[in-house]
Amino acid sequence: MQSSESVSGATAAIVRRIKAQMIPRGFKAAQQLYNSTQIVLSGIRSGRIYRIPNTVRRYTASAPGEAPAVRTGTFRASFHPTVETEENNGLTIHSQAKSGLSVSGYLLGSILDEGTARMEARPFKDKVKERAAPEIRKIFSVPYE
Numbered sequence: 693m694q695s696s697e698s699v700s701g702a703t704a705a706i707v708r709r710i711k712a713q714m715i716p717r718g719f720k721a722a723q724q725l726y727n728s729t730q731i732v733l734s735g736i737r738s739g740r741i742y743r744i745p746n747t748v749r750r751y752t753a754s755a756p757g758e759a760p761a762v763r764t765g766t767f768r769a770s771f772h773p774t775v776e777t778e779e780n781n782g783l784t785i786h787s788q789a790k791s792g793l794s795v796s797g798y799l800l801g802s803i804l805d806e807g808t809a810r811m812e813a814r815p816f817k818d819k820v821k822e823r824a825a826p827e828i829r830k831i832f833s834v835p836y837e
Contacts, residue, residue: 710836711783715775718785721828722773725789728824732816733768737761756812759819760804767793767800787828789820 739753739761754761762768770793778784793800807813 713836714783714785715777717831717834718775718777718787719773720831721785721787721824722775722789724824724827724831725787725820726771726773728820729771729789729816730768732759732819732823733762754814756807756814758814759816760814767791767804770800 737752737754737758739755739758741750741752743750744763751763752761753763760767770791771789772791774788774790776786776788778786791799791801795803801817803811804814805817
């Protein structure tokens with residue numbers, strides 16, 4: 693029969709190994725979110741056609757309810773995969789694809805996703821999550837060693 697100290701030590705070692713495996717999985721999940729962001733924020737939209745200022749080029753904006761259209765690519769390029777860890781009674785991993793791009797002090801992603809008094813929402817965050825979810829589930833469902 694094992695002593696409670698040896699069981700505690702073995703349990704602590706297993707917990708350390710699992711935590712060590714969770715962080716790289718968090719990075720893989722963040723990369724999936726980033727990849728999904730790049731796909732969701734690509735493609736042709738069906739909104740109004742505008743002329744790009746100071747050029748002869750035109751682009752098609754997004755219609756309400758569609759993900760934002762790409763005019764210059766700055767918004768799409770501003771996303772980066774990030775992982776934040778929080779150690780409390782266990783380990784919490786926060787995997788994200790974040791954009792820090794702001795307009796007048798407000799995050800552009802939130803403005804587009806939620807809309808404003810003058811612009812209907814161009815939701816994309818839920819679409820990104822839905823697209824990435826199956827792969828993220830696979831990443832975290834692999835048995836821990």
